[in-house]
Ligand SMILES: Nc1ncnc2c1ncn2[C@@H]1O[C@H](COP(=O)(O)OP(=O)(O)OP(=O)(O)O)[C@@H](O)[C@H]1O
Protein backbone atom coordinates (compact mmCIF):
# COMPACT_ATOMS: atom_id res chain seq x y z
CA UNK A 353 0.00 0.00 0.00
CA UNK A 354 1.22 3.47 -0.81
CA UNK A 355 2.04 5.34 2.33
CA UNK A 356 0.38 8.61 1.38
CA UNK A 357 -2.98 6.88 1.26
CA UNK A 358 -5.33 8.20 3.92
CA UNK A 359 -8.71 6.75 3.09
CA UNK A 360 -9.74 3.91 0.87
CA UNK A 361 -13.35 3.18 0.03
CA UNK A 362 -13.53 -0.25 -1.53
CA UNK A 363 -16.56 -1.13 -3.54
CA UNK A 364 -19.15 -0.23 -0.92
CA UNK A 365 -22.88 -0.66 -1.16
CA UNK A 366 -25.13 1.30 1.14
CA UNK A 367 -28.69 0.39 1.98
CA UNK A 368 -31.15 2.49 3.97
CA UNK A 369 -33.86 0.82 6.08
CA UNK A 370 -32.71 -2.61 4.81
CA UNK A 371 -34.34 -2.09 1.42
CA UNK A 372 -33.40 1.19 -0.25
CA UNK A 373 -30.10 0.67 -1.98
CA UNK A 374 -28.41 3.98 -2.62
CA UNK A 375 -24.74 3.24 -3.26
CA UNK A 376 -23.88 0.42 -5.62
CA UNK A 377 -20.21 -0.40 -5.45
CA UNK A 378 -18.50 2.92 -4.83
CA UNK A 379 -14.73 3.00 -4.66
CA UNK A 380 -12.47 5.95 -4.13
CA UNK A 381 -9.17 6.84 -2.54
CA UNK A 382 -8.08 9.95 -0.73
CA UNK A 383 -4.44 10.80 -0.42
CA UNK A 384 -2.94 12.68 2.47
CA UNK A 385 -2.85 16.43 2.10
CA UNK A 386 -5.10 16.58 -0.92
CA UNK A 387 -8.43 18.17 -1.62
CA UNK A 388 -10.60 15.58 -3.31
CA UNK A 389 -13.84 16.71 -4.82
CA UNK A 390 -16.92 14.54 -5.21
CA UNK A 391 -19.31 15.92 -7.81
CA UNK A 392 -22.72 14.79 -8.93
CA UNK A 393 -26.27 15.97 -9.32
CA UNK A 394 -29.07 15.83 -6.74
CA UNK A 395 -29.68 12.41 -5.30
CA UNK A 396 -26.51 10.91 -6.78
CA UNK A 397 -25.44 9.65 -3.39
CA UNK A 398 -22.75 12.14 -2.43
CA UNK A 399 -24.05 12.80 1.06
CA UNK A 400 -24.59 9.10 1.57
CA UNK A 401 -20.95 8.47 0.65
CA UNK A 402 -19.78 11.01 3.21
CA UNK A 403 -22.02 9.55 5.87
CA UNK A 404 -20.76 6.07 5.14
CA UNK A 405 -17.27 7.35 5.88
CA UNK A 406 -18.14 9.36 8.99
CA UNK A 407 -20.39 6.71 10.52
CA UNK A 408 -23.44 8.96 10.42
CA UNK A 409 -25.43 6.44 8.39
CA UNK A 410 -26.29 4.52 11.49
CA UNK A 411 -28.64 7.04 13.11
CA UNK A 412 -30.44 7.22 9.75
CA UNK A 413 -30.90 3.50 9.64
CA UNK A 414 -28.39 3.15 6.81
CA UNK A 415 -25.73 0.49 6.52
CA UNK A 416 -22.67 -0.41 4.52
CA UNK A 417 -23.74 -3.85 3.33
CA UNK A 418 -20.81 -4.67 1.08
CA UNK A 419 -17.24 -3.57 0.64
CA UNK A 420 -15.01 -1.85 3.14
CA UNK A 421 -13.75 1.55 4.19
CA UNK A 422 -10.18 1.75 5.41
CA UNK A 423 -8.75 4.73 7.18
CA UNK A 424 -4.99 4.55 7.57
CA UNK A 425 -5.32 0.84 6.94
CA UNK A 426 -7.96 0.30 9.61
CA UNK A 427 -11.48 -0.86 8.73
CA UNK A 428 -14.01 1.72 9.87
CA UNK A 429 -17.15 0.79 7.93
CA UNK A 430 -20.12 0.66 10.29
CA UNK A 431 -18.11 1.93 13.25
CA UNK A 432 -19.93 4.43 15.43
CA UNK A 433 -19.55 8.16 14.79
CA UNK A 434 -18.05 8.51 18.28
CA UNK A 435 -15.23 6.20 17.24
CA UNK A 436 -14.71 7.61 13.77
CA UNK A 437 -14.62 11.25 14.87
CA UNK A 438 -11.97 10.33 17.40
CA UNK A 439 -9.81 8.98 14.59
CA UNK A 440 -9.84 12.48 13.13
CA UNK A 441 -12.60 12.29 10.53
CA UNK A 442 -15.07 15.14 10.90
CA UNK A 443 -18.02 15.74 8.64
CA UNK A 444 -19.56 19.16 8.15
CA UNK A 445 -23.19 18.41 7.48
CA UNK A 446 -25.13 19.60 4.50
CA UNK A 447 -27.36 22.61 5.02
CA UNK A 448 -25.39 24.39 7.77
CA UNK A 449 -26.66 23.02 11.02
CA UNK A 450 -25.77 25.23 13.93
CA UNK A 451 -26.81 24.73 17.52
CA UNK A 452 -29.36 27.48 17.26
CA UNK A 453 -29.78 28.25 20.93
CA UNK A 454 -26.07 28.21 21.70
CA UNK A 455 -23.91 31.24 21.12
CA UNK A 456 -21.39 31.23 18.29
CA UNK A 457 -18.54 30.64 20.71
CA UNK A 458 -20.39 27.83 22.48
CA UNK A 459 -21.02 26.26 19.08
CA UNK A 460 -17.30 26.33 18.43
CA UNK A 461 -16.59 24.77 21.80
CA UNK A 462 -18.70 21.75 20.92
CA UNK A 463 -16.02 21.09 18.32
CA UNK A 464 -13.64 20.06 21.10
CA UNK A 465 -15.75 17.04 22.04
CA UNK A 466 -13.32 14.53 20.56
CA UNK A 467 -10.24 15.98 22.16
CA UNK A 468 -8.53 15.20 25.40
CA UNK A 469 -9.03 17.76 28.16
CA UNK A 470 -11.29 19.84 25.90
CA UNK A 471 -8.82 22.68 25.38
CA UNK A 472 -10.32 25.52 23.38
CA UNK A 473 -8.70 28.91 23.94
CA UNK A 474 -5.90 28.59 21.36
CA UNK A 475 -8.18 26.87 18.91
CA UNK A 476 -10.75 29.63 19.12
CA UNK A 477 -8.04 32.07 18.10
CA UNK A 478 -7.13 29.93 15.14
CA UNK A 479 -10.75 29.63 14.04
CA UNK A 480 -11.31 33.35 14.42
CA UNK A 481 -8.22 34.02 12.33
CA UNK A 482 -9.74 32.06 9.45
CA UNK A 483 -13.26 33.28 9.98
CA UNK A 484 -12.95 36.87 11.14
CA UNK A 485 -16.64 37.79 10.78
CA UNK A 486 -17.38 35.36 13.62
CA UNK A 487 -15.51 37.47 16.16
CA UNK A 488 -18.17 40.17 16.24
CA UNK A 489 -20.87 37.51 16.60
CA UNK A 490 -19.30 35.32 19.23
CA UNK A 491 -21.78 36.01 22.01
CA UNK A 492 -24.84 35.90 19.79
CA UNK A 493 -27.19 32.96 19.46
CA UNK A 494 -26.19 31.09 16.33
CA UNK A 495 -29.81 30.93 15.18
CA UNK A 496 -29.63 34.61 14.36
CA UNK A 497 -26.55 34.40 12.12
CA UNK A 498 -26.66 34.91 8.37
CA UNK A 499 -26.05 32.07 5.93
CA UNK A 500 -22.47 33.09 5.31
CA UNK A 501 -21.73 33.39 9.00
CA UNK A 502 -23.30 29.99 9.61
CA UNK A 503 -21.14 28.37 6.95
CA UNK A 504 -18.10 29.84 8.65
CA UNK A 505 -19.41 28.71 12.00
CA UNK A 506 -19.95 25.08 11.03
CA UNK A 507 -16.59 24.89 9.30
CA UNK A 508 -14.88 26.58 12.23
CA UNK A 509 -16.59 24.20 14.61
CA UNK A 510 -15.18 21.25 12.68
CA UNK A 511 -11.75 22.83 12.69
CA UNK A 512 -11.87 22.93 16.50
CA UNK A 513 -11.68 19.14 16.39
CA UNK A 514 -8.28 19.21 14.63
CA UNK A 515 -9.53 16.96 11.83
CA UNK A 516 -7.13 14.88 9.78
CA UNK A 517 -9.82 14.37 7.19
CA UNK A 518 -12.48 17.01 6.81
CA UNK A 519 -15.63 16.04 4.92
CA UNK A 520 -17.40 19.13 3.56
CA UNK A 521 -20.92 18.67 2.21
CA UNK A 522 -21.90 21.45 -0.19
CA UNK A 523 -20.39 24.41 1.64
CA UNK A 524 -21.32 26.83 -1.15
CA UNK A 525 -25.02 25.97 -1.29
CA UNK A 526 -27.15 29.08 -1.41
CA UNK A 527 -24.38 31.58 -0.80
CA UNK A 528 -23.72 34.77 -2.76
CA UNK A 529 -20.92 34.41 -5.34
CA UNK A 530 -18.42 36.58 -3.47
CA UNK A 531 -19.01 34.54 -0.32
CA UNK A 532 -18.57 31.32 -2.25
CA UNK A 533 -15.17 32.53 -3.44
CA UNK A 534 -14.24 33.49 0.11
CA UNK A 535 -15.32 30.13 1.54
CA UNK A 536 -13.38 28.22 -1.11
CA UNK A 537 -10.31 30.35 -0.56
CA UNK A 538 -10.48 29.50 3.14
CA UNK A 539 -10.91 25.80 2.41
CA UNK A 540 -7.77 25.96 0.32
CA UNK A 541 -5.88 27.80 3.05
CA UNK A 542 -6.96 25.28 5.67
CA UNK A 543 -5.73 22.51 3.42
CA UNK A 544 -2.38 24.16 2.90
CA UNK A 545 -1.74 25.66 6.31
CA UNK A 546 -3.27 23.04 8.60
CA UNK A 547 -2.32 20.15 6.32
CA UNK A 548 -5.91 18.97 6.58
CA UNK A 549 -6.98 16.50 3.95
CA UNK A 550 -10.35 17.54 2.59
CA UNK A 551 -13.13 15.74 0.79
CA UNK A 552 -15.30 18.32 -0.84
CA UNK A 553 -18.80 17.46 -2.04
CA UNK A 554 -20.15 20.11 -4.36
CA UNK A 555 -22.70 20.99 -6.97
CA UNK A 556 -20.61 24.03 -7.80
CA UNK A 557 -18.14 21.98 -9.82
CA UNK A 558 -16.53 25.07 -11.24
CA UNK A 559 -15.24 26.32 -7.93
CA UNK A 560 -14.61 22.89 -6.49
CA UNK A 561 -12.37 21.83 -9.33
CA UNK A 562 -10.40 25.05 -9.06
CA UNK A 563 -9.12 24.18 -5.59
CA UNK A 564 -9.28 20.37 -5.71
CA UNK A 565 -6.37 18.14 -6.66
CA UNK A 566 -8.49 15.25 -7.73
CA UNK A 567 -12.13 14.71 -8.54
CA UNK A 568 -14.75 12.00 -8.71
CA UNK A 569 -18.08 12.24 -10.49
CA UNK A 570 -21.00 10.29 -9.16
CA UNK A 571 -24.30 9.33 -10.77
CA UNK A 572 -27.05 7.12 -9.41
CA UNK A 573 -24.97 5.71 -6.62
CA UNK A 574 -21.94 4.94 -8.74
CA UNK A 575 -18.68 6.63 -9.53
CA UNK A 576 -18.74 7.30 -13.25
CA UNK A 577 -15.57 9.27 -13.69
CA UNK A 578 -12.40 10.13 -11.83
CA UNK A 579 -9.45 12.20 -12.82
CA UNK A 580 -7.05 14.90 -11.73
CA UNK A 581 -9.06 18.06 -11.18
CA UNK A 582 -7.36 19.95 -13.99
CA UNK A 583 -8.29 17.20 -16.46
CA UNK A 584 -11.85 17.03 -15.20
CA UNK A 585 -12.26 20.72 -15.83
CA UNK A 586 -11.32 20.14 -19.46
CA UNK A 587 -13.51 17.07 -19.84
CA UNK A 588 -16.34 17.79 -22.31
CA UNK A 589 -18.97 15.79 -20.37
CA UNK A 590 -18.14 17.49 -17.12
CA UNK A 591 -18.21 20.81 -18.91
CA UNK A 592 -21.62 20.09 -20.29
CA UNK A 593 -23.28 18.77 -17.15
CA UNK A 594 -21.50 20.32 -14.23
CA UNK A 595 -19.75 23.41 -15.42
CA UNK A 596 -22.50 24.58 -17.73
CA UNK A 597 -19.91 25.82 -20.19
CA UNK A 598 -20.62 23.55 -23.16
CA UNK A 599 -22.05 25.15 -26.27
CA UNK A 600 -24.58 22.46 -27.19
CA UNK A 601 -28.25 23.26 -26.79
CA UNK A 602 -30.80 21.40 -24.70
CA UNK A 603 -29.75 19.51 -21.61
CA UNK A 604 -29.53 15.83 -22.30
CA UNK A 605 -29.60 13.01 -19.84
CA UNK A 606 -26.15 12.02 -18.81
CA UNK A 607 -26.76 8.56 -20.22
CA UNK A 608 -27.25 9.95 -23.71
CA UNK A 609 -23.73 11.14 -23.92
CA UNK A 610 -21.87 8.66 -26.06
CA UNK A 611 -18.49 9.28 -24.60
CA UNK A 612 -19.87 8.39 -21.24
CA UNK A 613 -21.33 5.12 -22.51
CA UNK A 614 -18.04 4.19 -24.03
CA UNK A 615 -16.18 5.02 -20.86
CA UNK A 616 -15.18 2.05 -18.89
CA UNK A 617 -17.39 1.73 -15.86
CA UNK A 618 -15.69 2.00 -12.56
CA UNK A 619 -16.94 -1.41 -11.63
CA UNK B 620 -48.23 41.68 56.15
CA UNK B 621 -46.06 39.45 58.28
CA UNK B 622 -48.21 36.51 57.39
CA UNK B 623 -47.81 37.39 53.72
CA UNK B 624 -44.02 37.53 54.05
CA UNK B 625 -43.96 34.33 56.01
CA UNK B 626 -45.96 32.54 53.35
CA UNK B 627 -43.87 34.03 50.53
CA UNK B 628 -40.64 32.78 52.00
CA UNK B 629 -42.01 29.35 52.78
CA UNK B 630 -43.57 29.20 49.34
CA UNK B 631 -40.30 30.03 47.66
CA UNK B 632 -38.52 27.41 49.77
CA UNK B 633 -40.91 24.73 48.65
CA UNK B 634 -40.70 26.19 45.17
CA UNK B 635 -36.96 25.61 45.07
CA UNK B 636 -37.56 21.93 45.73
CA UNK B 637 -40.03 21.72 42.87
CA UNK B 638 -37.63 23.69 40.72
CA UNK B 639 -34.80 21.22 41.38
CA UNK B 640 -36.98 18.25 40.55
CA UNK B 641 -38.32 19.97 37.45
CA UNK B 642 -34.78 20.82 36.33
CA UNK B 643 -34.08 17.10 36.15
CA UNK B 644 -37.29 16.41 34.32
CA UNK B 645 -36.68 19.08 31.70
CA UNK B 646 -33.09 17.96 31.23
CA UNK B 647 -34.10 14.41 30.44
CA UNK B 648 -36.78 15.65 28.10
CA UNK B 649 -34.55 18.14 26.32
CA UNK B 650 -31.68 15.78 25.70
CA UNK B 651 -33.52 12.58 24.90
CA UNK B 652 -37.20 13.55 24.40
CA UNK B 653 -38.24 11.17 27.15
CA UNK B 654 -41.11 12.15 29.45
CA UNK B 655 -40.21 10.58 32.75
CA UNK B 656 -43.27 9.36 34.58
CA UNK B 657 -41.06 7.81 37.23
CA UNK B 658 -39.85 11.21 38.38
CA UNK B 659 -41.73 11.17 41.68
CA UNK B 660 -40.15 7.83 42.47
CA UNK B 661 -36.70 9.33 41.93
CA UNK B 662 -37.52 11.75 44.76
CA UNK B 663 -38.70 8.91 46.94
CA UNK B 664 -35.61 6.84 46.20
CA UNK B 665 -33.38 9.75 47.19
CA UNK B 666 -35.28 10.28 50.42
CA UNK B 667 -35.02 6.59 51.32
CA UNK B 668 -31.35 6.24 50.47
CA UNK B 669 -30.73 9.13 52.83
CA UNK B 670 -32.89 7.42 55.44
CA UNK B 671 -30.87 4.25 55.08
CA UNK B 672 -27.56 6.04 55.48
CA UNK B 673 -28.57 8.36 58.29
CA UNK B 674 -30.90 6.17 60.36
CA UNK B 675 -30.02 2.58 59.56
CA UNK B 676 -26.29 2.96 59.16
CA UNK B 677 -26.17 5.94 61.54
CA UNK B 678 -23.61 7.74 59.41
CA UNK B 679 -23.00 11.42 60.12
CA UNK B 680 -25.48 13.65 58.32
CA UNK B 681 -23.04 15.28 55.93
CA UNK B 682 -21.68 11.87 54.90
CA UNK B 683 -25.17 10.52 54.46
CA UNK B 684 -26.00 13.49 52.27
CA UNK B 685 -22.85 13.10 50.21
CA UNK B 686 -23.32 9.34 49.79
CA UNK B 687 -26.96 9.82 48.84
CA UNK B 688 -26.03 12.29 46.13
CA UNK B 689 -23.32 9.99 44.79
CA UNK B 690 -25.64 6.99 45.02
CA UNK B 691 -28.45 8.79 43.22
CA UNK B 692 -26.08 9.96 40.51
CA UNK B 693 -24.87 6.41 39.89
CA UNK B 694 -28.40 5.09 40.03
CA UNK B 695 -29.41 7.57 37.33
CA UNK B 696 -26.65 6.25 35.10
CA UNK B 697 -27.70 2.68 35.74
CA UNK B 698 -31.37 3.39 35.01
CA UNK B 699 -30.47 4.92 31.68
CA UNK B 700 -28.08 2.12 30.78
CA UNK B 701 -30.39 -0.74 31.74
CA UNK B 702 -33.81 0.54 30.80
CA UNK B 703 -33.72 3.55 28.53
CA UNK B 704 -30.83 2.82 26.23
CA UNK B 705 -32.32 -0.31 24.69
CA UNK B 706 -35.30 1.79 23.69
CA UNK B 707 -33.39 4.59 21.96
CA UNK B 708 -35.10 5.22 18.66
CA UNK B 709 -38.35 3.50 19.66
CA UNK B 710 -41.70 5.26 19.52
CA UNK B 711 -42.47 7.86 22.16
CA UNK B 712 -45.35 5.90 23.61
CA UNK B 713 -43.19 2.86 24.27
CA UNK B 714 -40.67 4.93 26.16
CA UNK B 715 -43.43 6.59 28.17
CA UNK B 716 -44.92 3.20 29.05
CA UNK B 717 -41.48 2.10 30.13
CA UNK B 718 -41.19 4.99 32.56
CA UNK B 719 -44.68 4.25 33.88
CA UNK B 720 -43.53 0.70 34.44
CA UNK B 721 -40.37 1.90 36.13
CA UNK B 722 -42.46 4.06 38.46
CA UNK B 723 -44.49 1.07 39.61
CA UNK B 724 -41.38 -1.05 39.94
CA UNK B 725 -39.47 1.50 42.02
CA UNK B 726 -42.44 2.11 44.25
CA UNK B 727 -42.86 -1.63 44.74
CA UNK B 728 -39.20 -2.11 45.57
CA UNK B 729 -39.25 0.72 48.09
CA UNK B 730 -42.35 -0.77 49.72
CA UNK B 731 -40.72 -4.19 49.92
CA UNK B 732 -37.54 -2.82 51.44
CA UNK B 733 -38.88 -0.08 53.69
CA UNK B 734 -42.59 -0.76 54.07
CA UNK B 735 -45.37 1.77 53.76
CA UNK B 736 -45.00 3.51 57.12
CA UNK B 737 -44.24 7.13 57.72
CA UNK B 738 -40.61 7.55 58.66
CA UNK B 739 -38.71 10.57 59.79
CA UNK B 740 -35.10 11.65 59.91
CA UNK B 741 -33.39 12.55 63.16
CA UNK B 742 -33.75 16.23 63.86
CA UNK B 743 -30.37 17.35 62.62
CA UNK B 744 -30.90 20.86 61.28
CA UNK B 745 -29.39 23.42 63.66
CA UNK B 746 -32.02 25.51 65.42
CA UNK B 747 -29.88 28.53 64.58
CA UNK B 748 -31.17 28.34 61.04
CA UNK B 749 -34.53 29.58 62.21
CA UNK B 750 -35.39 33.05 61.05
CA UNK B 751 -37.33 35.14 63.55
CA UNK B 752 -38.28 38.65 62.70
CA UNK B 753 -41.25 40.17 64.44
CA UNK B 754 -44.11 37.78 63.93
CA UNK B 755 -42.26 36.00 61.15
CA UNK B 756 -40.97 32.61 62.12
CA UNK B 757 -39.37 30.48 59.44
CA UNK B 758 -38.47 26.94 60.57
CA UNK B 759 -34.94 25.72 59.79
CA UNK B 760 -35.99 23.28 57.09
CA UNK B 761 -37.40 26.08 54.94
CA UNK B 762 -34.23 28.12 55.37
CA UNK B 763 -32.13 25.09 54.48
CA UNK B 764 -34.30 24.44 51.44
CA UNK B 765 -33.84 28.03 50.32
CA UNK B 766 -30.08 27.88 50.68
CA UNK B 767 -29.62 24.46 49.15
CA UNK B 768 -31.98 25.36 46.31
CA UNK B 769 -30.00 28.45 45.43
CA UNK B 770 -26.65 26.66 45.74
CA UNK B 771 -27.55 23.73 43.52
CA UNK B 772 -29.43 25.76 40.94
CA UNK B 773 -26.39 28.03 40.66
CA UNK B 774 -24.06 25.06 40.35
CA UNK B 775 -26.10 23.63 37.52
CA UNK B 776 -26.54 27.04 35.94
CA UNK B 777 -22.77 27.43 35.76
CA UNK B 778 -22.34 23.84 34.68
CA UNK B 779 -24.64 24.25 31.69
CA UNK B 780 -23.39 27.68 30.78
CA UNK B 781 -19.65 27.29 31.05
CA UNK B 782 -18.43 23.70 31.39
CA UNK B 783 -17.61 21.66 28.32
CA UNK B 784 -19.87 18.80 29.41
CA UNK B 785 -22.71 21.24 30.00
CA UNK B 786 -22.27 22.74 26.56
CA UNK B 787 -22.21 19.28 24.98
CA UNK B 788 -25.44 18.45 26.78
CA UNK B 789 -27.08 21.56 25.43
CA UNK B 790 -25.76 20.82 21.95
CA UNK B 791 -27.45 17.42 21.97
CA UNK B 792 -30.72 19.01 23.05
CA UNK B 793 -30.35 21.57 20.28
CA UNK B 794 -29.35 19.52 17.25
CA UNK B 795 -28.58 15.87 17.74
CA UNK B 796 -27.24 15.06 14.24
CA UNK B 797 -24.86 18.00 14.39
CA UNK B 798 -23.69 16.95 17.85
CA UNK B 799 -23.07 13.42 16.57
CA UNK B 800 -21.11 14.76 13.61
CA UNK B 801 -18.71 16.48 16.01
CA UNK B 802 -18.18 13.36 18.04
CA UNK B 803 -20.30 14.32 21.03
CA UNK B 804 -21.05 11.13 22.91
CA UNK B 805 -24.81 11.39 22.65
CA UNK B 806 -25.60 8.27 24.65
CA UNK B 807 -23.30 9.49 27.38
CA UNK B 808 -25.22 12.76 27.41
CA UNK B 809 -28.48 10.83 27.87
CA UNK B 810 -26.94 8.92 30.75
CA UNK B 811 -25.57 12.10 32.24
CA UNK B 812 -28.95 13.78 32.18
CA UNK B 813 -30.50 10.83 34.02
CA UNK B 814 -27.70 10.91 36.54
CA UNK B 815 -28.10 14.61 37.18
CA UNK B 816 -31.88 14.26 37.31
CA UNK B 817 -31.65 11.51 39.91
CA UNK B 818 -29.26 13.68 41.90
CA UNK B 819 -31.41 16.81 41.97
CA UNK B 820 -34.47 14.68 42.70
CA UNK B 821 -32.67 13.12 45.65
CA UNK B 822 -31.92 16.55 47.09
CA UNK B 823 -35.50 17.56 46.63
CA UNK B 824 -36.77 14.28 48.08
CA UNK B 825 -34.61 14.53 51.19
CA UNK B 826 -35.78 18.03 52.04
CA UNK B 827 -39.40 17.21 51.35
CA UNK B 828 -38.83 14.24 53.63
CA UNK B 829 -37.62 16.53 56.37
CA UNK B 830 -40.66 18.78 55.89
CA UNK B 831 -43.38 16.16 55.65
CA UNK B 832 -41.93 12.86 56.81
CA UNK B 833 -40.96 10.02 54.52
CA UNK B 834 -43.54 7.82 52.98
CA UNK B 835 -43.28 6.10 49.60
CA UNK B 836 -46.67 7.23 48.35
CA UNK B 837 -46.55 10.74 49.71
CA UNK B 838 -43.21 11.59 48.21
CA UNK B 839 -44.04 10.03 44.85
CA UNK B 840 -47.19 12.12 44.71
CA UNK B 841 -45.24 15.22 45.63
CA UNK B 842 -42.88 14.40 42.79
CA UNK B 843 -45.79 14.40 40.39
CA UNK B 844 -45.94 18.13 40.88
CA UNK B 845 -43.15 18.40 38.34
CA UNK B 846 -45.91 18.07 35.76
CA UNK B 847 -47.75 21.27 36.63
CA UNK B 848 -44.38 22.93 37.11
CA UNK B 849 -42.98 22.05 33.70
CA UNK B 850 -46.27 22.61 31.93
CA UNK B 851 -46.33 26.07 33.48
CA UNK B 852 -42.69 26.82 32.76
CA UNK B 853 -42.49 25.17 29.36
CA UNK B 854 -41.17 21.66 28.78
CA UNK B 855 -38.15 22.89 26.88
CA UNK B 856 -36.92 25.53 29.25
CA UNK B 857 -34.71 24.97 32.26
CA UNK B 858 -35.17 28.58 33.30
CA UNK B 859 -38.90 28.06 32.91
CA UNK B 860 -38.75 24.98 35.12
CA UNK B 861 -37.15 27.01 37.88
CA UNK B 862 -39.57 29.92 37.65
CA UNK B 863 -42.48 27.49 37.26
CA UNK B 864 -41.33 25.68 40.39
CA UNK B 865 -41.17 28.88 42.38
CA UNK B 866 -44.59 30.03 41.17
CA UNK B 867 -46.25 26.72 42.00
CA UNK B 868 -44.54 26.63 45.40
CA UNK B 869 -45.72 30.13 46.31
CA UNK B 870 -49.19 29.64 44.88
CA UNK B 871 -49.64 26.43 46.81
CA UNK B 872 -48.48 27.96 50.07
CA UNK B 873 -50.71 31.00 49.64
CA UNK B 874 -53.68 28.82 48.88
CA UNK B 875 -52.94 26.78 51.98
CA UNK B 876 -52.49 29.89 54.10
CA UNK B 877 -55.32 32.07 52.87
CA UNK B 878 -57.91 29.72 51.43
CA UNK B 879 -57.87 26.14 52.57
CA UNK B 880 -55.38 23.36 53.11
CA UNK B 881 -57.42 20.92 51.07
CA UNK B 882 -57.40 23.19 48.05
CA UNK B 883 -53.63 23.52 48.46
CA UNK B 884 -52.95 20.06 47.07
CA UNK B 885 -55.21 20.57 44.10
CA UNK B 886 -54.24 24.06 43.04
CA UNK B 887 -51.13 22.98 41.04
CA UNK B 888 -53.28 20.70 38.94
CA UNK B 889 -55.90 23.38 38.42
CA UNK B 890 -53.07 25.54 37.12
CA UNK B 891 -51.93 22.67 34.91
CA UNK B 892 -55.31 22.32 33.26
CA UNK B 893 -55.71 26.07 32.91
CA UNK B 894 -52.27 26.53 31.36
CA UNK B 895 -52.84 23.70 28.92
CA UNK B 896 -56.02 25.44 27.81
CA UNK B 897 -54.66 28.93 27.39
CA UNK B 898 -50.92 28.57 26.82
CA UNK B 899 -50.08 24.96 25.92
CA UNK B 900 -46.36 25.62 25.50
CA UNK B 901 -46.06 27.16 28.93
CA UNK B 902 -44.77 30.55 29.93
CA UNK B 903 -41.29 29.93 28.61
CA UNK B 904 -41.90 27.30 25.96
CA UNK B 905 -39.38 27.22 23.16
CA UNK B 906 -39.67 30.21 20.88
CA UNK B 907 -38.61 28.82 17.56
CA UNK B 908 -35.85 30.93 16.01
CA UNK B 909 -37.28 31.66 12.61
CA UNK B 910 -34.14 32.65 10.81
CA UNK B 911 -31.85 29.83 9.55
N1 LIG C 1 -32.24 8.28 5.27
C1 LIG C 1 -32.58 7.88 4.04
N2 LIG C 1 -33.48 6.90 3.86
C2 LIG C 1 -33.80 6.50 2.61
N3 LIG C 1 -33.30 7.03 1.50
C3 LIG C 1 -32.41 8.00 1.60
C4 LIG C 1 -32.00 8.49 2.86
N4 LIG C 1 -31.11 9.47 2.68
C5 LIG C 1 -30.98 9.59 1.35
N5 LIG C 1 -31.75 8.71 0.68
C6 LIG C 1 -31.84 8.55 -0.77
O1 LIG C 1 -30.58 8.26 -1.26
C7 LIG C 1 -30.36 8.92 -2.49
C8 LIG C 1 -29.07 9.67 -2.44
O2 LIG C 1 -29.17 10.67 -1.46
P1 LIG C 1 -27.97 11.61 -1.07
O3 LIG C 1 -28.46 12.53 -0.03
O4 LIG C 1 -26.78 10.79 -0.76
O5 LIG C 1 -27.72 12.40 -2.44
P2 LIG C 1 -26.81 13.64 -2.73
O6 LIG C 1 -25.92 13.29 -3.84
O7 LIG C 1 -26.16 14.13 -1.49
O8 LIG C 1 -27.88 14.71 -3.24
P3 LIG C 1 -27.94 16.28 -3.01
O9 LIG C 1 -27.02 16.90 -3.98
O10 LIG C 1 -29.37 16.61 -3.32
O11 LIG C 1 -27.59 16.55 -1.60
C9 LIG C 1 -31.57 9.78 -2.74
O12 LIG C 1 -32.38 9.14 -3.67
C10 LIG C 1 -32.26 9.85 -1.41
O13 LIG C 1 -33.65 9.90 -1.58
Ligand SMILES: [Mg+2]
Pocket residue numbers: 398399400446521
Ligand atom coordinates in the same frame (compact mmCIF):
# COMPACT_ATOMS: atom_id res chain seq x y z
MG1 LIG D 1 -26.32 15.78 -0.39
